[in-house]
Amino acid sequence: MTGGALDGEVRLETSRLLLRPWRVEEAVVQRELWTERDPRVPPHRRIDADGHPTVAELEDSIRTSKVWSTELLAVERKASRDVIGYCGLVGSGRGAVGEPELAFELLRRVWRQGYATEAASAVVEWARSSGYERLWATVWDWNTASRRVLAKVGFTETDRKEVDAVHGTTLFATRRL
Numbered sequence: 231m232t233g234g235a236l237d238g239e240v241r242l243e244t245s246r247l248l249l250r251p252w253r254v255e256e257a258v259v260q261r262e263l264w265t266e267r268d269p270r271v272p273p274h275r276r277i278d279a280d281g282h283p284t285v286a287e288l289e290d291s292i293r294t295s296k297v298w299s300t301e302l303l304a305v306e307r308k309a310s311r312d313v314i315g316y317c318g319l320v321g322s323g324r325g326a327v328g329e330p331e332l333a334f335e336l337l338r339r340v341w342r343q344g345y346a347t348e349a350a351s352a353v354v355e356w357a358r359s360s361g362y363e364r365l366w367a368t369v370w371d372w373n374t375a376s377r378r379v380l381a382k383v384g385f386t387e388t389d390r391k392e393v394d395a396v397h398g399t400t401l402f403a404t405r406r407l
């Protein structure tokens with residue numbers, strides 16, 4: 231089976247985390263993620279000179295795009311009930327048709343506590359139980375933390391890469407389920 235997983239709302243639970251659809255009022259967390267992005271990330275993924283995307287624009291996107299309820303899930307800490315980022319599967323990813331792309335991003339203040347690994351493991355299990363046979367992930371070569379998370383949840387880096395003289399090389403990693 232290669233479909234289905236991304237069609238409905240999802241809730242995944244781990245020992246410390248709940249992964250579930252975004253709520254409109256949590257657009258402020260998405261804005262914070264945008265403001266914190268590494269300067270090496272391409273401009274279309276960073277706040278522009280006029281302050282876009284604004285919180286209101288991100289609220290609209292949560293309201294209107296199914297991505298935020300069925301693909302990139304809000305990662306909520308069960309103990310403190312705060313949202314610390316997203317983790318999920320992008321159906322129209324860059325890997326291959328019918329083979330979604332794993333993606334994750336967390337607020338800097340919670341890095342290095344194992345949350346990305348915990349969330350990504352749950353998403354990998356979700357993909358497996360949904361019938362997918364393979365996942366992909368794309369990562370900048372300079373992104374050591376993300377490469378480490380991918381290795382910890384069983385991804386292998388392939389020979390496939392995209393070289394960008396300005397922003398660095400994108401590596402393609404994959405995991406069979």
Ligand SMILES: CC(C)(COP(=O)(O)OP(=O)(O)OC[C@H]1O[C@@H](n2cnc3c(N)ncnc32)[C@H](O)[C@@H]1OP(=O)(O)O)[C@@H](O)C(=O)NCCC(=O)NCCS
Pocket residue numbers: 333334335336337340341342343344345346347348368369370373374375376378379
């Ligand atoms: C990638 C990211 C989600 C990791 O989140 P996290 O919760 O800190 O990840 P974890 O704690 O589960 O694991 C991080 C691993 O990377 C390692 N690491 C973190 N920063 C590192 C660095 N600068 N250099 C080397 N290793 C590093 C940690 O030691 C840990 O590995 P270990 O368990 O073997 O010690 C977070 O750094 C982030 O949001 N980055 C920006 C967005 C991003 O890059 N997303 C992925 C795009 S492909």
